[in-house]
Amino acid sequence: MKPRNILAGLFICALGAGIPTQLTLAAVVDIDWQAPGDAKLMLDTDTGMQWLDLSVTANQTFNGVVAKLAPGQTYAGFRVATQVEVLTLWSHAGITNYEREWTIGQYPAVSDMVQKLGPTTMIEPGLFTVATHTIGMVDGGPALDGSRRWATELTYAPDGVSTRTSVNYYTWDVATADMHYSTWLVRPVPLPGTFWLLMTGIIGISGCCRRAHASWESGVQISKR
Numbered sequence: 001m002k003p004r005n006i007l008a009g010l011f012i013c014a015l016g017a018g019i020p021t022q023l024t025l026a027a028v029v030d031i032d033w034q035a036p037g038d039a040k041l042m043l044d045t046d047t048g049m050q051w052l053d054l055s056v057t058a059n060q061t062f063n064g065v066v067a068k069l070a071p072g073q074t075y076a077g078f079r080v081a082t083q084v085e086v087l088t089l090w091s092h093a094g095i096t097n098y099e100r101e102w103t104i105g106q107y108p109a110v111s112d113m114v115q116k117l118g119p120t121t122m123i124e125p126g127l128f129t130v131a132t133h134t135i136g137m138v139d140g141g142p143a144l145d146g147s148r149r150w151a152t153e154l155t156y157a158p159d160g161v162s163t164r165t166s167v168n169y170y171t172w173d174v175a176t177a178d179m180h181y182s183t184w185l186v187r188p189v190p191l192p193g194t195f196w197l198l199m200t201g202i203i204g205i206s207g208c209c210r211r212a213h214a215s216w217e218s219g220v221q222i223s224k225r
Helices: 003-016 062-067 083-093 107-117 193-224
Strands: 028-031 041-044 049-052 120-123 130-137 148-156 162-173 181-183 185-188
Touching (some): 049 083, 083 107, 083 148, 083 162, 107 162
Parallel strands (some): 130 181
Antiparallel strands (some): 028 041, 120 130, 148 162
């Protein structure tokens, strides 16, 4: 068997083992966090980042959440997401308009993400006095004083078509807890040990293949003489 065929076979094995490749399609999916079936994490298959549901950090102060990021604490391994990272997640879920105007065209994507993250009920004057939303504080964005953070908004209306999203509209005090305000937490997906074993094997076999290919070509040249 030629070396290129061997490497092709290894690539197919990687696909079967669930190892990410450039052929996988981007998606945002629910996965479990602390217990089977809890679905408290979202995995962005395009970036390989895990996002903690906003319902987990709701009604906690930003400062209180940050204190629980330390080793051994509740959110160890996570960090506060940046505004840019949240927008990247949204785009991978199909959410690209965030101008805080009621619009149509993003309802399936917005409502799905709100339900994944953990919805709360919005009551305020305006076009829709009652709607469903989720709001999460982030790092980054235009400069604020140290006592506040920008809070991103995802909202969908009861009419089944209208949504409102915003990035630089809401701010919230880092020392105040509220049931409507959460904190975006994210962590990278650790690559499984089997991935590194496979990569080590591929590198080793690749070297063997190159030597075998050189020997094979040498034999072909000798046979032609």
